[in-house]
Amino acid sequence: MIIFRLGRIRAPQGPGVVLLLPFIDHWQRVDLRTRAFNVPPCKLTSRDGAVISMGADVQFRVWDPVLSVLVVKDLVAATRMTAQNAMTKALGKKSLREIHAERLRIGEQLLLDINDMTKSWGLEVDRVELTMEAVLQPPRETPLGPPATVPPVPGLDGTAQQLAAHLLGNRSVPSCAPLPPADSVETVSEVEPAGAPHLARRTPSADELLAAVEPVLCEALVGQVGASFQVDIALPGGARSSYFIDLSSGSGRAGRGVPQGSPDVVLELSEKDLQDLVLGELRPLSAYMSGRLQVRGDLHLALKLEELFKAMKQRR
Structure with missing residues (x-):
């Protein structure tokens, strides 16, 4: 228990019975046991252009209760934001293949990076485990940009294909009807000039x-x-x-x-x-x-x- 007496902090008290002076002492409990939280999955872009949904599970403990009360107001929220920023920065420097192969080592490096920022808060992170939810977009084939022809993406859900067809002007097929087989869909290069922009990359409007x-x-x-x-x-x-x-x-x-x-x-x-x-x-x-x-x-x-x-x- 951390006690403020007339605004001045005292040495940590407890566990056990602690005597408090009414209207003079203000106190706050600090849990010294190991706790955990999760970083919600967020969309990240890897070095090779892959878009992934990645989260993390983090275990931490408070080693200095006085610092944890004086320095940070919401310890869990501040640590979660720090972990998310460190994860985004670290994974942006890795390719999708490296993320799959070196997930444990990346977690260990994140552990050191997060501790460097949270040690002044009286907090120590014990474990960081990365969790990949999904690969939202595969990596680019070449660093020169999208290829001239874009075949239908395997595994793309029906809604996305309907929106792509809508943007390309294919309004003859109603969205509630089954889509044609993949081999019957023309590529963009066959229906528009080679120098025209790739319309499927445009963000669909709200309408x-x-x-x-x-x-x-x-x-x-x-x-x-x-x-x-x-x-x-x-x-x-x-x-x-x-x-x-x-x-x-x-x-x-x-x-x-x-x-x-x-x-x-x-x-x-x-x-x-x-x-x-x-x-x-x-x-x-x-x-x-x-x-x-x-x-x-x-x-x-x-x-x-x-x-x-x-x-x-x-x-x-």
Whole structure:
């Protein structure tokens, strides 16, 4: 127990019975046992251009309770942010192959780097274990940029392929219909001039993302979610646009504007974060915990939107 008597710190007391002076002493408990927290999976880019979702499990203990109280207000939050920044910096210097092969050694190096920053807080990290959630984008074949022809990516979920087809002007195939076989899809170089930019790399707009939502709406999904949402999108130019996803009755509806009546939940996020949610690269809980998703209303209902994104990912 750390005690402040009239604003001056005393030597640590306890464990056991500790006498306190009412209105004079202020105290704070410090747990000296080994504790643990996890760094939520975040999207990182490796040296060879691969995009991965990587998290970490961290074990730590307090060795100086006085420093841990005087120097840092929220010890776990500060250590988690330090670990996440160190992990991002270290993995950005490694290729995907090196990350797979040297995960233990990278964790040991992260342990030393984090301890260098937290030793002045009276805290020592005992273990760092990296956890790879998924490889979101394979590494580049050559360092010169994307190839002239881009064949369909194996394993790409149906929603992403529908959005790519939508951006390339292939509007004859409805998004609810099965996609053609991979060998029948033309490459970009066959349908546009060689000097034209690769349109599939453009970020889909909010209207295009909401158009991909409509085909998956159904009564079963309404039964799972049972709520209406207003989605306020922050556009790159600073403007804002509102959309609605009504999963409270019937087969559900989605479109531009605000829902009829008061929405159960109001969501605020950027257009890029909406794209990551729709394509399954970001989970609603992770977006909320990282501050990328602002929620007004029932958080439990807001997290039910993950059922919608799962349904979009399963649709082929």
